[in-house]
Amino acid sequence: MSALLGIDYGGTHTKLLLVDGTDGDGPILARESVRTAGVDELGQEVRRFVADRPVAQFAMTVAGTFDAGTGVVRRSVNMPWLDGTAPAHRVSEAIDVPGSAVQDGIATAVGEATLGAGRGAEDVFVIALGTGIAGAHIVGGEVRAGAHGGAGEVGHIAIAGEHRCSCGQTGCLETWIGGGQLGRRWAEQRGSGAAAVSTAHEVVLAAEAGDEPAQVVLRNAGQALAKALLQVSAMLDPAVVVVGGGVARSPQWTVHPAFDTARRDATFHRLPEMRLAELGVWAGAHGAVLAAAHELA
């Protein structure tokens, strides 16, 4: 019996996932998280992981842009050693299994939409609240990428305010709830200046300890997310919206209030079912397995 392999090759950790069968949704045969190394070491790591189980196809995530035909990475901000290389091609040679690359955000979204919180729904929008914010509309298991591959940029729709976003605009969703921005909002709220930039996790810990400025920041973040949910509903009308990512790991402070506010503020909208992501850090590896299944089909 053949299996599929998903490799989620991240900046600090790499997830290896072996799934039975060739549909991508079979039982998990093995999974392992290892510290990320260079591509040659990865090849050895994967060979050890797979042992002598027969693998029909694999896919591996790339955190950056790459050429769809050759798999050559154009630019990886977080993993610059990949620039100009074809990592999936090299792993393929190392393990003697055909494989391809898949963009990491797309793998994560397809994983959650198909096998995670979106499973069973035909039309799912996934929002990943990380350092930045990623979005993807998955219909029938396929990402709607847009005419130039730029669709789903929910992090950069205008919500309110004058905070400068990493994208160059002001007032984007990301300025309110991006993991890289919550610390700045907290510093402003305390009047402590830009010197003291905390992580999203530190803001949540402070809010839990009763820090009022932190609670205000997270309340504002939830309100901004609620507005984005209404915009997604108005423009795309998905059946399900799945919210995940690091910031969603403490959903009581941001995501759950956002779901409640969206329900309260909806007027003409046919609201989607709003769900928390389920696969956590394994979503990308599952998405890679699905990409491998897709290649094989």
Place this chain on the structure above:
Amino acid sequence: MSALLGIDYGGTHTKLLLVDGTDGDGPILARESVRTAGVDELGQEVRRFVADRPVAQFAMTVAGTFDAGTGVVRRSVNMPWLDGTAPAHRVSEAIDVPGSAVQDGIATAVGEATLGAGRGAEDVFVIALGTGIAGAHIVGGEVRAGAHGGAGEVGHIAIAGEHRCSCGQTGCLETWIGGGQLGRRWAEQRGSGAAAVSTAHEVVLAAEAGDEPAQVVLRNAGQALAKALLQVSAMLDPAVVVVGGGVARSPQWTVHPAFDTARRDATFHRLPEMRLAELGVWAGAHGAVLAAAHELA
């Protein structure tokens, strides 16, 4: 040789359009705009219009919601005499040609996207600036309707401000550039209170005559539209955006400045080609002909 018939059954005028062949994009054999009458009179009118030319299929627009299976109108705000009737079915009996109903906004959008300003593009978003604002994303000639038929509501994405929208929200695009709202914005700008509500056309005439408050209102309208264009680009990434409708008939005041502002304010966006609608009041009839072609295929 067979032909297709499109009927755009509007609140005041009805457009009849006969197109050669059965693909929907053939040469126009005849077209006529008549004053709208009841469905029985419409049947006679169409019989006269068609004369004895052989029609393979027709479609007619319905300004409202209807059951897709039976064609029975649930609710037509502007043509309440249609509620509970199946107008396409009755016209079909009158002219002895098979036919179906198509939602008027969808027909207009598909007409513009396929045969008007969007022709040749695979992926088109159409914005109709009428009394209200309609939007539709057409990919490969098909409308992306969403999971509950509610997608494309670009008129009700939040832009800014606290103006109450007809949809119950505040700050929607429609509060800035909806034809039914421009007069109100002008009255506010002049400080003349809500008593003096002008039409969109009157606001444009005043701006052309040098009225400064009217010019401010139209400038604000263009700015709001520019923000909406950037949101459409961020979320859907279409290849082409087509802007039409009554308010777009004086594009120098709103639509052209909006295109310029969107180009100036774009950051990460892969902007669509932005075009003015071309088919004017005939877009709906062309869309109905395409719907007839689709039924036949």
